[in-house]
Amino acid sequence: MATVTAPAPGRRRRTPLARREARWAYLFLAPWIVGFLVFYAGPMIASLWLSFTEYDVINPPEYTGLDNYRELMSDPAVARSLGNTVYYTALHVPLVMLISLGLALLLKRVGRLQGFFRTVFYLPVMTPAVAVGILFLLLLNTQDGLINRALGLVGIDGPSWTTDPHWVMPGIILMSLWSLGSTVIIYLAALQNVPRDLYEAASIDGAGAWARFRAVTLPMISGALFFTLIVNTIASLQMFTEVYTMYFGNRETQNSFNSDAASFYVIHLFQEAFQFLHMGFASAMAWLLFVIILVITLVQVKLSNRFVYYEGEDQ
Amino acid sequence: MSRTVRATAFAGVLTLALSGCGGVGGGSDAGGGTATEGALSTMGFGFSDEIAITRVDAFKRDHPDVDLKVTEGAFDEQQFLSAVASGNPPDLVYMDRKLIGTYAKRGSIQPLTDCVKKQDINLDQYRPAARAQVTLDGTVYGIPEFSTVRVVYLNEGLLKKAGMTADQVNLADWAALPGLNAKLATVSGNRLSRIGIDPKIPEFLPMWAKANGADMLSADGRTARLDDPKVIEALTTGANLIQQQGGWGRFKSFRDTFDFFGAQNPLSKNQIVAWPMEEWFLNQAAKNTPTAELVVKPFVDRQGKPLTQSAGQAWVITKGAKNPDAACAFVKQMTATDTWMAAAKARADARKSAGLPFTGIYTANADADKKIFEELYQPTGNKRFDDAVATIRSVQDAAFAMPASPAGAEFDKAYYDAVNRVLAGQEQPAQALRRAQQEATAALDKAAK
Numbered sequence: 001m002a003t004v005t006a007p008a009p010g011r012r013r014r015t016p017l018a019r020r021e022a023r024w025a026y027l028f029l030a031p032w033i034v035g036f037l038v039f040y041a042g043p044m045i046a047s048l049w050l051s052f053t054e055y056d057v058i059n060p061p062e063y064t065g066l067d068n069y070r071e072l073m074s075d076p077a078v079a080r081s082l083g084n085t086v087y088y089t090a091l092h093v094p095l096v097m098l099i100s101l102g103l104a105l106l107l108k109r110v111g112r113l114q115g116f117f118r119t120v121f122y123l124p125v126m127t128p129a130v131a132v133g134i135l136f137l138l139l140l141n142t143q144d145g146l147i148n149r150a151l152g153l154v155g156i157d158g159p160s161w162t163t164d165p166h167w168v169m170p171g172i173i174l175m176s177l178w179s180l181g182s183t184v185i186i187y188l189a190a191l192q193n194v195p196r197d198l199y200e201a202a203s204i205d206g207a208g209a210w211a212r213f214r215a216v217t218l219p220m221i222s223g224a225l226f227f228t229l230i231v232n233t234i235a236s237l238q239m240f241t242e243v244y245t246m247y248f249g250n251r252e253t254q255n256s257f258n259s260d261a262a263s264f265y266v267i268h269l270f271q272e273a274f275q276f277l278h279m280g281f282a283s284a285m286a287w288l289l290f291v292i293i294l295v296i297t298l299v300q301v302k303l304s305n306r307f308v309y310y311e312g313e314d315q
Numbered sequence: 316m317s318r319t320v321r322a323t324a325f326a327g328v329l330t331l332a333l334s335g336c337g338g339v340g341g342g343s344d345a346g347g348g349t350a351t352e353g354a355l356s357t358m359g360f361g362f363s364d365e366i367a368i369t370r371v372d373a374f375k376r377d378h379p380d381v382d383l384k385v386t387e388g389a390f391d392e393q394q395f396l397s398a399v400a401s402g403n404p405p406d407l408v409y410m411d412r413k414l415i416g417t418y419a420k421r422g423s424i425q426p427l428t429d430c431v432k433k434q435d436i437n438l439d440q441y442r443p444a445a446r447a448q449v450t451l452d453g454t455v456y457g458i459p460e461f462s463t464v465r466v467v468y469l470n471e472g473l474l475k476k477a478g479m480t481a482d483q484v485n486l487a488d489w490a491a492l493p494g495l496n497a498k499l500a501t502v503s504g505n506r507l508s509r510i511g512i513d514p515k516i517p518e519f520l521p522m523w524a525k526a527n528g529a530d531m532l533s534a535d536g537r538t539a540r541l542d543d544p545k546v547i548e549a550l551t552t553g554a555n556l557i558q559q560q561g562g563w564g565r566f567k568s569f570r571d572t573f574d575f576f577g578a579q580n581p582l583s584k585n586q587i588v589a590w591p592m593e594e595w596f597l598n599q600a601a602k603n604t605p606t607a608e609l610v611v612k613p614f615v616d617r618q619g620k621p622l623t624q625s626a627g628q629a630w631v632i633t634k635g636a637k638n639p640d641a642a643c644a645f646v647k648q649m650t651a652t653d654t655w656m657a658a659a660k661a662r663a664d665a666r667k668s669a670g671l672p673f674t675g676i677y678t679a680n681a682d683a684d685k686k687i688f689e690e691l692y693q694p695t696g697n698k699r700f701d702d703a704v705a706t707i708r709s710v711q712d713a714a715f716a717m718p719a720s721p722a723g724a725e726f727d728k729a730y731y732d733a734v735n736r737v738l739a740g741q742e743q744p745a746q747a748l749r750r751a752q753q754e755a756t757a758a759l760d761k762a763a764k
Contacts, residue, residue, distance in 0.1 A: 057396045058423040058634075142568035143506060157505060160564025165739050259739060260732070274392045275724045276758070277421060 051283035057273075061280060068284035078285065080260055081268040084169065088264070089236035091173050096180045096232055097225065103180075104187035118188065122181040133245030136175040137162065147174070162246070168261035172243055176236075183228050190224035191217070222308040230300055237293055240266045265289060352380040355641045358398070359390030359409035365661040366676060373657055374648045381641045390414075399423050399633070406636040407645060412448035412459060412629045413727070416536050416719030419456040420762060424631040426454045430643035440652065444625040444716035445679035451536065451719045457629030458646040459679035463593045464623040464714055465522060465614055466707055472608035473499070473509070473588045481610040484589055486512075487619040489527075489552050493559060499588040500560045507561040507569045510581075513590040514553035517734035521717055522591070522624040523549035526616040531730065536720030537763055539755035541730055541748045550744040554737050563738040578603045593626075594677055594707045601672045601700050611703035613710045625714035627679060655683035659691055672697065674704050677711070684711070725758035 014022070051068055053061035072078050107117055127135075139146050140161035148158030161171035194217060202212045218225075247262040248271075265285070273282035362368050362385070375383060388394075390410040398404045408424070418424045431438060438446060441459050449457035469481045477498055485491065492512065500511030514523065521531050529545035532538070540546065557566045573581045576599055581587045583604040591614050600609055613621035630646040632639055648654055655678050663673040672695035678684055688708060694701040720726055733751035736742040742750070 056421050057400050058418075058421040137571070141571060142564045144568065144572055160562075160568065163564040163567050163739060165741060259735060260741075271728075274396060275728075276722075277396075277417065 047283040047286060050280050051287050053280045055280040056277040057279050068281045071281065072284050072288060077268060081263045081265045084261065084263055085237055085239065085265040087169060088173060088239060089233060092176050092236050093229065093232045096177065096183055097228060099177060100180045100183035101187050103184045104191055107188050108191050118185060121184050125179050125181040129241035130245045132175065132178055133242040137246050140171045165259050165261040168259050175242060186224050186228055187221065190221035194220040219309045223310055226304045226308045230297055233296060234293055237289065238266055239264050243267060351378045351641045351644045353638045353641060354382045354384065355638050355645060356384045356386065356405040357407040357409065358386050358395060358405040360385055361387040365665050366658040369658040369661040370649050370654045373654050374645055377648065378644060404633040404635050406632060406638050406642040408631050408633060409628055410631060412457065412627055413717060413723050415449050415457045415629060415631060416451050416721050416723050419451045420721035423634055424456050425634050426456060427632065428454060430632065431455060434643050434647045436647050440682040441679050442681050442711065444714040445627060447718055448716045449629050457631045458650050459627060459629045460650055461627045462677055462679040463595060463626050464707060464710055465519065465591050465593055466623065466710060467589060467591050467612045467614050468596065469610040469612060470582055470585065470588050470608060471610045473585055481612065487615045487617050489617060492552065492556060496556050496559055502561050507565045510560060510587040512556050513587060514556050515591050516553040517731045519591055520550060520730060520734060522614060523553055525715055526622055532718055532720060532726060534718055536718040537759055539726060539752055539759060541755055542752040547744050547748050550734060550737060550748060554744060557738060575599060580604060582607045582609060597674050597703050601674050605697060609699050611706045613706060621710050621713045623710040623714045625716045650680055652680060652683040652686055655680055656686055659687040663691055672700060674700060677707065722758040722762035726755045729755035
């Protein structure tokens, strides 16, 4: 007996117009998809394979199983560079978020000059990273740097920012605050989107400034906070250019001085890959970093479900 | 794994962690050609001055059928490896001689045995120290170009103020160095305003070690000797000189403000009294501060015998070079006596028209240097600079060089890191160099496999 099955609800057959639109959509997406496959997915898969090999770029790779990963786990230089990178991230990200939020709150009150200050705060972001590294080598100079001179005015004998292992990382974090302009701009945009009537309602209910900030501002900009948390965390874990310029930039700089304290994970990876020709080992390092970033991001996303408010949500 | 896949994989590492990289190769149309025809590409070289331009012009003039493409810029490992990985390396690379051992061991550059034979290149004309740096396991992999040597510069004006003459500065007497340093340096409170003696470590540690009778690396480049008590003593001596002048933080931050390339150099600003440095500073001093009270002396070992360390660049031909014959002709001509002579003449003319003294050029080709100084060089009339030139020439043959090593970069990193840990106060010299010895040995053993 023949059975006639009605089309399932929600699985309507697409009209020719919809199909044509879908084709156009894929066509427009094609450059990105091709770019992703060729320049990201392909190399990623290949580097995964290389991470299981001994490969010096010049000769064919030789399969070595998990040797690179075993060596990774026991290499003190890797542990040191990873520790430095985590230390930097743990300090840099909260600092950038706090200072940027403070600046954005101030900027929101500026009024007509807001556009000017917005530009001023964003300009450092446009400075090439190499220039920032060199600039801060001068600013952090122990004897003649502007920072220690300023400290000297208030009777503080400034530290050796670039040579004392205890002060190298604080110096780098100080430098990293140079380019917080983009976070400021994101927060400012989020703050300007907070409906004024929420503040008015809170005020009528007797909420003070702090209560309004905690109960209205923070929840309403939590999406922006979460976004910058993720983006800054990833960027921090991949810190390279400025520190490489300062401490490892060229053979002469490298020959002069570089400290274990300035050895970041990606810098160590770069050295293994291009200076010591351990591309297989460097591939394993890259994948370890990828997994670390993935785990941290997943944890952050999981936590965000409890703390982040998105417009349009029912709650 | 095919070249394409390997090249893709190579890019992948950076995709994961950095922003990617690009390669520059020899161009897909680089034809083979016979002896000196076809396309020829170089990497790591640039037309920075008349010395470079004159020599390249000479090659172009003598080899009109070669289409030479010079990708200007300093040698960049990432760029070079990208080109190799993509199967499109340039024919020639101009690189630091200390990198040659590593690339030779990996097979990315060609032995020049055939090239030397075909082009009848006289290897004996090159200085022994430079030859050693381009030779691994008895095979020549590069043709040396310039040869830098290190001498001791003294600011005699400041020595006079300290009641001394240049002859009284005796770097052979290590026991007396702290006393001399204390006399010459100016440290007030936490501020260092004049360096007495700059030992220039970690860069010059091999020279201090050699002065103490130790080689940090065996002649075959395969055995590290960083924990030799004589190396430890050399590092201790250098580190103490810095410690005496306010510590590494003050010392380095003060030295970082120096500009050796202008009229406001530390010599003219009386910021330093005695320092070993490469010979090129003499050219800068002659150009920028010709009236400075400069005296140049040889660096000496502990017996007072002149000693210097040589370094420099070399030309190598890559494995996979599409036009090795033209490449070989190029390296021969770039380093030939007559070519150097023409380049030196161009430099002398340029200096003359600018009203500046010509203090010579210092190449790895001993015959060329002899000819330049015998036929072209004229004493400037400034006794200080003329004596300095004579000193530099006299130490050329007393030079040693760090031998080619299959793990040269890792060996360097091991001892630089050790010195840096000592300077930063993290470890004592013996402890730091023992760790460096282990790191260097591990790297050398791995590279030797």
